[in-house]
Structure formats: C-alpha cells, structure tokens
Amino acid sequence: MGQRNAAACFLVVGLLSGCASNFTNTVKSRAPEQGLTEISASYRWGFTTISTQAFIPGKDTHRGTLLKRSCRRSGITVELEISAPVAASTQSQLCEMTLSAAEFTRQRMPAVRLDYKIVAVPAGTRLDKRWSSLSPPEKKVLTLAIPMFQDQAKTFSVLVDTVAHETFHVAGFLNRIPDAADETKAYYFGICANFDINKSLTVWDLPGAPLGNREAGEVAGKSSRAGYAVRLQVAKFMLDGRIDLGAPGAQMLNEKCRSALTRR
C-alpha cells in the first residue's frame, strides 16, 4: 500500500462477496435475505473513492426513492433514501440507529470523518447496484443498502451490523490501520454494535454458512469462513438461540467484544 495511492476491497454482512468487480451468480444465488455488501476504497491525489456493490435478493425490482430523510449528530451526517411508505417514527429510528452504529465504531477507531447514505428497500425487492463517490478529504460518504423487513427488529439488526462492519473496514483503510481487512474483527464490530444498540441478539443476526473458494472466490470464501467461525463462537453464549440483556451470555459476549475489538 503506497502513501499516495492505495486501494483495498472488503467484504460484508451475511457471508459472501468477492473483491472482483461483481458478485458471481453462485454468490447471488446463495445470498442471505439480509443481502450482500462489498466495499472498495482508494485514495489518489488527495481524493478518496469509496465504492459500494450491494445485492439484495428478491423478485420485485427496486423502483427508486420514495422518501428522503437526513439526520446529524457528533459531526456525522446520514441521508436516508427509502423506497417504500414508512412511518415518520420509523424513518427517524433508522436514521438515529445509523448514527449510533457509526459512533460505536468511531469510538474504537481513530477519528475519521465519514458521512453515510443509506438506501432502504422492502425485503424481497431485488437490488443489484453499485455506487461510487469521489470525495475531497473533508467529506467522505459511505453508501450502504439494507432490506426492510416486516419485523422491524430484523431491519434494525441488519442496519446496525452493516454500518458497524463496513465503517470498521473503511475507517481502518483511511487511517492506514494494518488490520482494516481483518474479517473476524469486522464481524465482531457488527455483532457487538448490534448487541450494544439493540440489546438482544438471535442466531438470525449471526453470519451464515461458509463458502468454498471454488464457488465464491478466494476473498469471499475467506470472509465467509471467518464469519462462520465468529458465528460458532458467539452461538456458544446463546440460550435457546438468543442473548438478552442481563442473561449470563450477555456478560460473556461483552467480555468477548472487549477483547475482540481492542487494537492489537
């Protein structure tokens, strides 16, 4: 990684993806309902490019933005683009939760100014899209896409997990932190932020099954195996498939989070 020019690409939520240009058809066909995200980042001549490839499986096609909302806290701005009718209170919760997930990660990382654009589509709506933003040093925007479920707790879980996981990668890259591509740590950022903000965790919230290199590519395969190892570790703290605040597993998870998120 050079001083002036560098590039990196990372995986995301759920299981898979690859740092190739697009998700393969095999990866798409096995995409979890939470969707897939792949981020790549580079800097050149003082400008940063952050690119996002998002895939959410579904039958209906994404038709565009219906609602926009923005919020701001601690110098972080979130722009929400929602493609379905959603109550004003839910819009507000989505926006505030994005800020909380961003703050959770930023508190544990050196300060990097990142703003967010969150594209939210109804679960079951197919989204296959790429965004790329060229930003000056003072304003870097990370775009992420999430599905919105009937069960709002699932939506909030995916949102917080995705924002924390990807913020770790991007902020790490922008700070030139050597472990920015560490998938185990990124998965723990997602899970620990989720429990900290949403106060409970179920097996549904954990990364899924591992993929082989042959079907997913080397990068995606490696990430999915890291995610699966994290799943097995956290599942041990669960009782009947969940951890709630105050349960014995909560203390074990919090201890695990403290050690996993500490900079080495």
Ligand SMILES: [Zn+2]
């Ligand atoms: Zn990742």
